[in-house]
Amino acid sequence: MDIRLSQCFIAVDDHDKAISFYRDVLGLEVRNDVGFEGMRWVTVGAPSQPDVSIVLEPPLADPNASPDDQRAMAELMAKGLLRGVIFATDDCDATFERISAAGGEVLQEPMDQPYGVRDCAFRDPAGNLLRFNQPLRG
Numbered sequence: 001m002d003i004r005l006s007q008c009f010i011a012v013d014d015h016d017k018a019i020s021f022y023r024d025v026l027g028l029e030v031r032n033d034v035g036f037e038g039m040r041w042v043t044v045g046a047p048s049q050p051d052v053s054i055v056l057e058p059p060l061a062d063p064n065a066s067p068d069d070q071r072a073m074a075e076l077m078a079k080g081l082l083r084g085v086i087f088a089t090d091d092c093d094a095t096f097e098r099i100s101a102a103g104g105e106v107l108q109e110p111m112d113q114p115y116g117v118r119d120c121a122f123r124d125p126a127g128n129l130l131r132f133n134q135p136l137r138g
Contacts, residue, residue, distance in 0.1 A: 021124050085130055091134065
């Protein structure tokens, strides 16, 4: 049995801003842009990983969600409390410079971590945490 990651999901509150960030700043390709029942899903991914995608979805991708649930999800997103994604990079410092020069919200400048990576962190336009890891050469 072979199990592999195919897709992961990130909640965004403005797909156009998210596309500009993930495509233009991070360099991911837009693979799909779908609307359904008043909602929108955009799929992006790294050209080097054609079988792995990130789906940028509405904060609460359920048309039957109650107004209270929608409000709660929006509040969590505004606080940056939803989970994010960790990206691998071969040059953490260059990645940091590119994203920060494009106006990315810096959470952590590049630093060596005791668990074997050099990493940095940003928030995307919706407030999601994005980390960029480079293995330390030992």
